[in-house]
Amino acid sequence: MARAESELHDLIRESIQGIADDFDREYWREHIEQKEFPEEYWQALAEDGWLGVTIPEEYGGEGLGMLEMSIIIEELSRGGGQGGIIFVLTPVFGGIGIQRHGSEAQKEEYLPKIADGEMKFCMALTEPEAGTNTLNIDTYAEETDDGTFHVNGQKTFISGVENADSMLLVARTSEFDKSNPTHGVTLFVVDDPAEREGIKLSELDTAVPWFERQYQVTYDDLEVTEDDILGTKDGGLYLLWDTLNTERLAGAASALGGGLRAIDLAVEYAGDRNVFGQPIGAHQAIQHPIAESYAKLMAAREILYKGANKWDDDEDCGLEANVAKLLASQAGTEAADRAIQAHGGNGFTHEYEVYDIWQNLRLTQTAPVSNEMVLNYIGEHELGLPRSY
Numbered sequence: 001m002a003r004a005e006s007e008l009h010d011l012i013r014e015s016i017q018g019i020a021d022d023f024d025r026e027y028w029r030e031h032i033e034q035k036e037f038p039e040e041y042w043q044a045l046a047e048d049g050w051l052g053v054t055i056p057e058e059y060g061g062e063g064l065g066m067l068e069m070s071i072i073i074e075e076l077s078r079g080g081g082q083g084g085i086i087f088v089l090t091p092v093f094g095g096i097g098i099q100r101h102g103s104e105a106q107k108e109e110y111l112p113k114i115a116d117g118e119m120k121f122c123m124a125l126t127e128p129e130a131g132t133n134t135l136n137i138d139t140y141a142e143e144t145d146d147g148t149f150h151v152n153g154q155k156t157f158i159s160g161v162e163n164a165d166s167m168l169l170v171a172r173t174s175e176f177d178k179s180n181p182t183h184g185v186t187l188f189v190v191d192d193p194a195e196r197e198g199i200k201l202s203e204l205d206t207a208v209p210w211f212e213r214q215y216q217v218t219y220d221d222l223e224v225t226e227d228d229i230l231g232t233k234d235g236g237l238y239l240l241w242d243t244l245n246t247e248r249l250a251g252a253a254s255a256l257g258g259g260l261r262a263i264d265l266a267v268e269y270a271g272d273r274n275v276f277g278q279p280i281g282a283h284q285a286i287q288h289p290i291a292e293s294y295a296k297l298m299a300a301r302e303i304l305y306k307g308a309n310k311w312d313d314d315e316d317c318g319l320e321a322n323v324a325k326l327l328a329s330q331a332g333t334e335a336a337d338r339a340i341q342a343h344g345g346n347g348f349t350h351e352y353e354v355y356d357i358w359q360n361l362r363l364t365q366t367a368p369v370s371n372e373m374v375l376n377y378i379g380e381h382e383l384g385l386p387r388s389y
């Protein structure tokens with residue numbers, strides 16, 4: 001049974017809107033241009049407890065759920081800048097990954113620091129050859145007799161390594177076995193990835209207007225230990241898939257909020273701009289696309305909240321998480337495209353923001369997971385259609 005929106009949720013929205021309002025367009029523009037982490041914004045979120053929203057209270061968090069995290073991400077994205085997406089690497093991959101699958105020692109070490117804003121994560125899964133085919137990764141962690149692992153291989157498009165205190169690294173620990181394809185992948189928590197011996201970073205020239213950089217990461221005999229394993233050796237894919245549903249919910253919330261921001265800006269502009277004796281928003285060629293995009297975003301929001309509720313109730317939310325991610329990323333991108341159209345020439349200036357919003361929303365159709373893989377999930381798991389790959 002889905003939990004309804006409550007007074008708590010109104011308070012969360014209000015608090016987040018207050019934080020978002022304190023960081024204006026100039027603040028974000030500077031951080032994006034300088035590729036600088038928005039530390040003041042991060043600390044404001046930590047101070048109000050929002051970075052630890054899903055972390056249990058015993059580890060310094062708020063003990064709330066994915067519904068609350070989704071609302072936070074939606075409002076941060078709607079508030080501008082890059083507030084929403086900031087959640088995916090640390091509170092989702094780091095926080096939820098460790099709170100659900102970490103050892104007691106890992107929970108005690110990492111969770112309070114995530115909640116306090118003292119620590120950030122990055123996540124290294126994608127490889128140049130394997131791409132979307134996670135089973136095909138060949139970064140390999142070879143176990144030695146003394147219990148250490150030596151990691152060799154390469155990752156690509158890894159975001160935010162320069163700011164990360166820790167990297168979640170996905171590596172093979174056993175050769176691929178056709179009879180047990182999901183066995184043999186392990187997640188490691190690798191501290192200080194930017195400084196660490198055995199890790200070489202090479203910056204990629206990506207076009208996304210973000211404050212973070214993307215890297216090709218080369219592992220050359222990186223040493224990690226058994227204590228660095230998150231979950232169990234060879235059991236990393238189960239853990240990864242468990243966390244990916246929250247990543248999809250978070251991605252959907254971010255696209256939803258970004259789409260709503262595009263609508264807010266389009267409404268404001270179309271209400272003011274007057275070229276034929278009345279605001280352009282009165283013309284249905286401008287008004288209807290905006291209204292239709294809003295309707296699509298409202299529908300995506302319902303599925304998102306349903307999925308988040310299911311996750312909080314420990315029910316399988318695979319369908320809702322995938323549908324929400326698909327619909328929010330498509331409707332969000334479309335909303336931004338329509339907002340650009342409503343802005344005329346101003347739609348292509350930095351001052352009016354909508355072009356930057358479009359670029360960020362367009363990315364949500366490809367990363368963190370592509371919409372083709374989302375449709376594969378729906379086709380195979382929900383509709384029982386045969387697998388093509």
Ligand SMILES: Cc1cc2nc3c(=O)[nH]c(=O)nc-3n(C[C@H](O)[C@H](O)[C@H](O)COP(=O)(O)OP(=O)(O)OC[C@H]3O[C@@H](n4cnc5c(N)ncnc54)[C@H](O)[C@@H]3O)c2cc1C
Pocket residue numbers: 122123124125126127130131132133156157158159160206208214363366367368369370371372373376389
């Ligand atoms: C800005 C940015 C930041 C990123 N940050 C990170 C990060 O922090 N960590 C990380 O690990 N990765 C990150 N990524 C990588 C991202 O997750 C991948 O780019 C994405 O998952 C697609 O993988 P690929 O680029 O290898 O595409 P490919 O696997 O080469 O696929 C190319 C296209 O073919 C489609 N396709 C492939 N196989 C199938 C199939 N079986 N059925 C239907 N369609 C298919 C794909 O959906 C895609 O559209 C980032 C990417 C970008 C652009």
